[in-house]
Amino acid sequence: MLKQNLQLKLSQKLSPQQIQLMKLIQLPTQAFEQRLKEEMVENPALETGKEDEYEKDEYDTSEDFDDYDDYDNDRIDADEINIDEYLSDDEIPGYKTQANNYSDDDEDRTMPFAAPVSFHQNLIEQLNTFILTDEEREIAEFLVGSIDDMGYIRRSIPDIVDDMAFTQGIYTDEKTTERILHVIHELEPSGVGARDLQECLLLQLKHKTPTASVELATDIIEHQFDAFTKKHYDKLLQKYDISQDQLRAAIDEIERLNPKPGGSYESNIKAVEHVVPDFAIRIVDGELELTLNGRNAPELHVSKDYQEMLQTYKDSRDKSNAQKDAVQFIKQKLDSAKWFIDAIRQRQETLFVTMNAIMHYQEEYFLDGDEAKLKPMILKDIADMIGLDISTVSRVANSKYVETPYGTKLIKEFFSEAMKNDQGEDVSTIEIKKILETVISEEDKRKPLPDDKLAEILKDKGYPIARRTIAKYREQLDIPVARMRKKI
Incomplete structure (x- = not known):
């Protein structure tokens, strides 16, 4: 049964x-x-730069637009209000706007962009040094195309053979493809075209000048790779009946190899984006001074031409349908421009107020740069101080940088949970991580400290932390387990 309710x-x-x-x-x-x-670009009513004798609230777009429904009752010659005279001057010939008072010395010279050869193009060019048949070259080029940016071929030979047949019409067998793959292995950088890390390291070792250390390193990678990766050095010493110095020399040879041969190629490196700080904190006469990056505070104003167009329409006694449509567009752009200017102003105020609260909350840190002086601080702490929502503070902290006397920092790095020390005082987890990192850096690498031992050391320093918490902090610091930190 159907029924309605409010x-x-x-x-x-x-x-x-x-x-x-x-x-x-x-x-x-x-x-x-x-x-x-x-x-x-989207709103021609929005302009940059300082305004001349204009106050931002001079225009009001809320009146004289209630009569749009009476289009049929209005009759006016469109020529009486010429909207076009306020629009852009795109029809002015270019030669009228060009200045010709520059000498050859004033020519604007720019540095040409480099056109580097890509990693894969370089490999293809190296193939020219090998004598190959047309069929072999097609296979070799396909194999080069299968190499990823790190220099590896991540696919099996049978898959490559099938792919060549279905996509390129190149019909061959696994034996031929394997033979051509050995040609790829001769290309530079050495190790390129390997199918896994073990093969990559072996290829590089085989390109090195044979010495006792290189030969031992080659044998270890080829026959004792698992024991090496797990750092079972005692097993290797017993297996090869060698001294620690001999094993250390072999390990040094391996550690000098490049596990990502393609990643070292110059043109394969991604362009580095420079961080532009949103704020700057300076110490002036022992006091902190916060400034907002000027690029976050552009000078915007509403186009005066568009306001004049609107005023011309208001002053006219009669209005045609065509003119109303045009001016409705103008009003829409003016409203949009005014809102955008207000939004930019609110953005500036929000950023400044939020960072100012963070700066004063962490005043001790910003005055001397000691990370141990960072207080425990969560988003709610700052949100309560400035009366904004936690999500707003999060938006400011997650993507903004601040320039300090101690380097440019991501703002969210100043936030951390609180933990109590043995005195019952709240301390920042950042401080605890810093101490943990210091303890690990000073340990005996021949006998690295396990997590339970690290927990005991931090407890002795006044930070009672569980072993699982030590493991979590260690992972956050990107520090491996004790066994993987071992050195001979």
Whole structure:
């Protein structure tokens, strides 16, 4: 049976403007600049630079637009309001806007971009030094194309043979493909084209000048690879009946090899993105001074031409349908520009207020740079101080950087949980991790400290921490287990 009923309920919904503001707050400086450029392209009513004798609230777009439903009653010659005179001057010939008062010495010279040869192109060019038939070259080029950026071929020979047949129409057998793969193994950098780490290391060792250490290293990798990776050095000493110095020399040869031969190729390295700090903290006369990066505070204003277009329409007594459509577009762009300017202002205020609270909360650290002085701090602490939501503080902290006298830091690195020491005082987990890292760096690498021993040492230092917590912190610091830290 169908029935109708009324139900009242309260719910929160974010407006599109609020959502856009949150997105702007989350953007770091470079991404924010890109977003600003996109908005400038999309909205011609938005302009950059200082305004001349103009106050931002001069125009009001809320009136004189209630009569749009009366289009049919309005009659006016469109020529009376010429919107085109306010639009861009794209039709002005280029020669009228060009200056010709520059000498040859003033020519704008730019550095040409380098066009490096890619990793795979380099390998293909090296194939020219080998005498190959057309069929063998096709197989060799396909194998080169199967090499990943780290220099490995991650596929089996049968899979490669099938793939060549189905995708390239190259019909061959596994024996021929294996033979051509040995040609690939002769290319530089040595180790390229290996199917696993063991083969990669062997290929590099075989390219080295034969010495006692190299020969021993080759035998270890070829026949005792598992024992080597697990650092069972006692087993290796007994197996080969050698001294520790001999084993150490062989291990040194292995450690000098490159486990990722393709990764070292110059043009294969990804472009390094420079971090642009959103804030700067300086110490002036013993006091902290916070500034917002000027690139986060652009000078924006609403186009004066567009306001004049709107005012011209308001001043006219009669309005045609065509003119109303054009001015409705203008009003929309003006409103959008005004909102975007307000959103940028709110973004600046939110960023500054949030970072200012963090700076004062961690004042002791920012004054001398000692990470041990970082206080326990969670998002809620800052949110309560400034009266903003935790999610807003998170958006600021997760993607913003601050330039300090001790380097450029990611803001979220200042946040940490609290733990109590043996005195009952709250200490930051960052401080505990720093102490743990120091203890491990000073240990005897011939007998690395297991996690339970590390827990005992930290307990003696006044930090009662469980072994599983030590393991968690060690993993967060990217420090391997004791057995893998062992050195002979």
